Amino acid sequence: MAEIRLHHLAHSYSKTPSGPDDYAIREMNHIWEQGGAYALLGPSGCGKSTLLNIISGLLSPSEGEVQFDGKVVNLLPPEERNIAQVFQFPVVYDTMTVFDNLAFPLRNQGLNEAKVLSKVNEIAEVLDLHPLLHKKAKNLTADEKQKVSMGRGLVRDDVSAILFDEPLTVIDPHLKWKLRRKLKQIHEQFNITMVYVTHDQLEASTFADKIAVMYGGQIVQFGTPRELFERPSHTFVGYFIGSPGMNLIDVTRCDGGVRFANTVLPLSAALNQRLAALPDATLKVGIRPEFVHIWDGPYDDALCGEVAHVEDLGTYKILTLTLDGQKLKVRLQEDQPVPQQKVYLSFPAQWLMVYADDYLVEAAVDAPAEVTL
Amino acid sequence: MSLVLEHVTRVVDGELHIDDACLSFEPGSFNVLLGRTLSGKTSLMRLMAGLDKPNSGRILMNGADMTNVPVRKRNVSMVYQQFINYPTLTVFENIASPLRQAGLKDAEIAEKVHATAKMLRIDALLKRHPLELSGGQQQRTAMARALVKDASLILFDEPLVNLDYKLREELRQEMRELFQARHTIAIYATTEPNEALALGGTTTILHEGRVVQSGKTADVYHRPQQVLAAELFSEPPINLMPGRISGTEVSFAEAVHFPLNPDLQSIGEGEYRFGVRPSHIGLVPSNDDDLELAVTVELAEISGSETFLHVRNEQFVLVLHLPGVHEYDVDTSILIYIPTHKLFVFAADGRLIQAPSRRVGRVA
Numbered sequence: 001m002a003e004i005r006l007h008h009l010a011h012s013y014s015k016t017p018s019g020p021d022d023y024a025i026r027e028m029n030h031i032w033e034q035g036g037a038y039a040l041l042g043p044s045g046c047g048k049s050t051l052l053n054i055i056s057g058l059l060s061p062s063e064g065e066v067q068f069d070g071k072v073v074n075l076l077p078p079e080e081r082n083i084a085q086v087f088q089f090p091v092v093y094d095t096m097t098v099f100d101n102l103a104f105p106l107r108n109q110g111l112n113e114a115k116v117l118s119k120v121n122e123i124a125e126v127l128d129l130h131p132l133l134h135k136k137a138k139n140l141t142a143d144e145k146q147k148v149s150m151g152r153g154l155v156r157d158d159v160s161a162i163l164f165d166e167p168l169t170v171i172d173p174h175l176k177w178k179l180r181r182k183l184k185q186i187h188e189q190f191n192i193t194m195v196y197v198t199h200d201q202l203e204a205s206t207f208a209d210k211i212a213v214m215y216g217g218q219i220v221q222f223g224t225p226r227e228l229f230e231r232p233s234h235t236f237v238g239y240f241i242g243s244p245g246m247n248l249i250d251v252t253r254c255d256g257g258v259r260f261a262n263t264v265l266p267l268s269a270a271l272n273q274r275l276a277a278l279p280d281a282t283l284k285v286g287i288r289p290e291f292v293h294i295w296d297g298p299y300d301d302a303l304c305g306e307v308a309h310v311e312d313l314g315t316y317k318i319l320t321l322t323l324d325g326q327k328l329k330v331r332l333q334e335d336q337p338v339p340q341q342k343v344y345l346s347f348p349a350q351w352l353m354v355y356a357d358d359y360l361v362e363a364a365v366d367a368p369a370e371v372t373l
Numbered sequence: 374m375s376l377v378l379e380h381v382t383r384v385v386d387g388e389l390h391i392d393d394a395c396l397s398f399e400p401g402s403f404n405v406l407l408g409r410t411l412s413g414k415t416s417l418m419r420l421m422a423g424l425d426k427p428n429s430g431r432i433l434m435n436g437a438d439m440t441n442v443p444v445r446k447r448n449v450s451m452v453y454q455q456f457i458n459y460p461t462l463t464v465f466e467n468i469a470s471p472l473r474q475a476g477l478k479d480a481e482i483a484e485k486v487h488a489t490a491k492m493l494r495i496d497a498l499l500k501r502h503p504l505e506l507s508g509g510q511q512q513r514t515a516m517a518r519a520l521v522k523d524a525s526l527i528l529f530d531e532p533l534v535n536l537d538y539k540l541r542e543e544l545r546q547e548m549r550e551l552f553q554a555r556h557t558i559a560i561y562a563t564t565e566p567n568e569a570l571a572l573g574g575t576t577t578i579l580h581e582g583r584v585v586q587s588g589k590t591a592d593v594y595h596r597p598q599q600v601l602a603a604e605l606f607s608e609p610p611i612n613l614m615p616g617r618i619s620g621t622e623v624s625f626a627e628a629v630h631f632p633l634n635p636d637l638q639s640i641g642e643g644e645y646r647f648g649v650r651p652s653h654i655g656l657v658p659s660n661d662d663d664l665e666l667a668v669t670v671e672l673a674e675i676s677g678s679e680t681f682l683h684v685r686n687e688q689f690v691l692v693l694h695l696p697g698v699h700e701y702d703v704d705t706s707i708l709i710y711i712p713t714h715k716l717f718v719f720a721a722d723g724r725l726i727q728a729p730s731r732r733v734g735r736v737a
Contacts, residue, residue, distance in 0.1 A: 043537060173564075177683060181672040184703050199537055205675035205698070225675045226698040242678030243542060290678060290696060313570045314594050315652035316696070331696070334652070 002068045002082075002160035002193055004032040004055060009064035011050055017062075024050045026217040027064065032161075032195055034069075037187045039196045039204035042214035043240065049165075051214070052197050056163055057081050068160060082160045084153025088169045090145035094138035098129055101137055102151045109156070123151045126186060142170045143179055150183075154190060161193040168203060180206050201241055213237050229288070232353065233360040238286045244318065246286045247328045248355075258283060258354065261324040263303060265347065270363045271354055281356035289318065289331040291351035295344040296337060302344040310338060319343070374400050374435050374525040376558050381420060381430035390416040391427070392582045398558045403549070403574030405590065406562040407606060413582040414562035418528045421560065422449045434525070450519035451528045454535060456511035458503040464490070464514050465499040471522040489521040492551060509540040520551065529561040533568075545571050566608040570594060578605050600723040603648055609681055609692045611648045611717070618642050623713070626688040634662045636714045640726055648717035651681070651694035655710045663710040666691075673701040684709060 011025040020026060024047045032038050042048045053059040054066060057078035065072045073081055092101050102120045111119070124130045127147045132140065137148060146167060153162050164183075168176050184207065187194055196207045204211050205225035212219045213228065213236070220234035221227075232238035238246030251258035253275055257267040265285060267275070275283070295302050305323035310332075317332040321343050330345070332338060354361045376398040383391040391413050398404050406414045419425040420432065423444040432440045439447060450471075458467045465486055472482045490496040493513040503511050512532060519527055529548075533541045549572060552559050563569060569576045569590060576594070577587040586593050586602040597603035603611045616625040619642050624630045658665065668684035668691065675681075675698055682693040682701065693709060701707070718726040 043539070177672060177674055177681070180674060181683070181703060184672065188703065201538075201677035202674060205677055206673070224700070225677070226700060229678055229698045240539065243538065243676070245539070288678070311571060312573070312591060313567065315650060315694075333696075 003034040003070075004161060004193060004195075005065075005067040005070070006030040006051075006055075007065040007067055009054070009061050009066065011054060011059070011061045011063070023217050025054070025061070028219055030212065030219060030222070032193055034193055035191045037184075037194050037196075037207060037209045039198060039208035039211045040214060041198060041201065041204040041211050041240075043199055046214040047217040048197050048199075048214050052163060052165060052195075055161075055195065056083055056085060082156075082158050084156070084159045084162045086146070086149050086153060086162065086164045086167045088166045090142065090149045090170070092137040092140075092145050092148050095136065097134050097136055098124075098140070098148055099133040101148050102129075102155050105152055105156050119155055123155045126154070126189065127151050127182065143172065143175045146171060146179065147182070150186070154186065154192075159192060161195065164194065164196040164198075166198050166200075166203075167196075183207055213240065215240075230351075231360065232286065235284055235286060235355050235358045238288070238353070242288060242290075244289055244329045246288050246353075247292070248284050248286045249326050249328075251283050251285050253283065258285060260326060263324040263326075265352065267352075267354065268349065268363055271361065274361050274363070275354070275356070278356045278361070282358075284355040284358070285347075286353040286355060287347050287351055289329040291348060292328065292330040293346045293348055294319075294330060294332065294336070294339065295346070298344055302346050305343050305345060307339055307341055307343050321345070374556065374558060375433075376421065376526060377433040378421070379431045379433065381417075381427045381432065383416060383420060383425060384428050390582050391420065394430070394584050396577060396584060396587055398560070398575075400558065401552075401556045403552045403559045403572060404561065405569040405572055405574060405576045406560060406579055407564075407566060407569045407576055408562075408579035409564055409605070412579040414579055415530055416582070417579065418451070418530055418560060418562060421526065422451055422528055423447045447526070448522075448524050449526045449528065450522065450524040451530065452512075452515050452519045452532045454531045456503070456508065456515050456535070458511060458514050458518075460503055462502070463499065464495060464501055464503065464506070467503065467514050468499075468517045468521050471518060475522065485521050486517075489517045492520075493517045493547070509536055509544065512536060512544070523557070525557060527557055527559050529559065531562055531564065534564075541568075549573065566606050569606070576606070578602050580605060596725065596728045597717070598725050600646055600648065600719040600725075603717060603719075603725075607650065609651050609694060611650055612654070612689075612691045613719075614647045614649075614689055615644070616647045617644050623647075628688045629664065629666065631662075631664050631713060634713050636729070637716070637718065637727070640718055644721050645726065646719040646721070646723075648719060649711050649715060651692045653712055653715045654691065654693045655712070656693075656695065656699070656707070658710045660710075660712045660714065662713045664713050666709050666711065668707060668709055670701045670703060670705045670707060672703060673699055675700070 006028055008027055010023055010027040012023045014022045017023060040048045054061050057076055060074055066074055099120055102123055103116045106116045106119055124133055129147060132144060153159060168179060171179055198204050210222060210224055211228060213221045215236040221237045228237055228241045235248055238248060249260050251260045254264060257265050303323055305321040308322050309320040311318040315334045319330045319332055321328050378394050378396045381391060381394045408414050420427055423442060431438055468486045468489060469482050472485060490499055493516060495510055495513045498510060503514060533544055561572060573590050576590040578585040580601060586598050594606055597606060614625045616623060618640060621633050622630050623633055668686045671683040671685055673680055673682050680695045680699040682695060684691050715729040717728055720726050
């Protein structure tokens, strides 16, 4: 059981890094609390595999510290970190039975057979592996093998954390959700720190209580799936999470708010005040396709755009519209009227996010900051 | 150009790969082949391309029998799952290669390559080599090569499957736009129902080498002629419950009873299978005829902006598709609401008896 702390951690594959671009991991402070279910989510090349290798001990960071329960482990090899890993491809001993696979780490530790038997039975129970215990591993299906891989990690009492690296890649699509459910149950039962690395938003959001979104060697948001959806704290999170992602529009400051072309978007006094303090920042506003409000007709100060395209996805539609030269996507429910040509819309204030240099501008000065130290 | 398949059958080593396929595709159309892995999508495309010959049946192009004409003489392009490019050639030469083969003049080649590359937004990369490109750019290069030669038939075999979902979103939209102004027949194979919906055009559902249903995408989706079509063209799969209509009531699995509503009155007594789309089940009552069920949550799968909620009770295993993020712990008890006017009704043998009447969106 362990809390994993990354303390002023950075990593460069270059011996003499000359600038931020030479870093695969830019300096970060981050805590994975003991017993949490976490995901590390990002596109290929964002640095998540490098970070995973640093946590597991395959790679020693060039700067900063990795701490397990306060103890620096930078130089400890993987086998001394008591970390279990589950990879994309299941790692099992094909010639052994499922029982012997599960028993392997325990026998290595010199446990007596009575203990081994009771531990293996306990884990087999949890993973529904009982009917397979005496089968040879090579005769198992991919999902069964992956459960055996997980079981080998869980069977040891001294495991401080389990790291998953895209563990469902080779699993049949219709079986994936069952394994996802199993993972959640295991987490609830075992209270072990788990970190799940993936590029897939569904894998991450389903498994994790909190997700660290990585982009360009940095964690740009650490939040619940709901927070990533409702309040992306970086434009990349807005873009990357959701299908389609957030609408992002380049804007400049103006009296009472921000503008693009001839369209003015008024903002609250608090937000205007925050923006006044950031005169040089590049500004964007963001709103998700789910949150743009479409009116039945002209209404008060609704904005007026033009319908460009409607994509019918069966039980909902994605409307693409042009507003003052800017393309926007809006999600329409099945029974919602579909506008023809002209479309009247507004951006509800609670869902309109403002970004300065790609980071969310919080309206309330005393809003709780993301503490990641 | 039109493409017609007449009773096309292909058997390999005694195994039936394509079973009596009858299909026709209009000039300038975009057509999706939808089916699970090994359902016959690739086999069918190879027959269309002329890479394989049918054991029986005919393939007609513009009315002419092409069954025995080899692929080289058919003016067909194909784009595969794996990004296939010539690694030693630049992007320009990769795209130009079919034109060079056809003996076009350099000026004409340059013009066509630039126009196609621009359309696919790789015009800035023409001097690079494929391995210096991202996966999405490599696949765009392969697509440009398929598009540049003005083939009468272009076959796409799951071209986006190896790309991440953000790229897929983008390329899917581009594909649709690319084909709007062409006379080419495009055939696009996918395992994903949502991709078929997004691409529009027509959809042909394949299962175990057989054509289950073929037609305009929206028609096939909204009026699946068999329960199998409904199951295959729905992600997550449509919820099915065995039930009975007797007298003035409907019962599901002998356990849940509700009064027969006007939509179901004309069907008649008997045993049926009732279907409800995952996106039609709600967490709050929204109609007078909602059927309330107490269930426990098996898992909330969250896709970022949507939630797939797997639930069950003693009789049913169901899945809900909800917009937005809904976080639930495993084994939480909740109530769900099934609008009974949105039920599909299938006969015991799988035939469609009734599809819910669509609420057409009002025009603003």
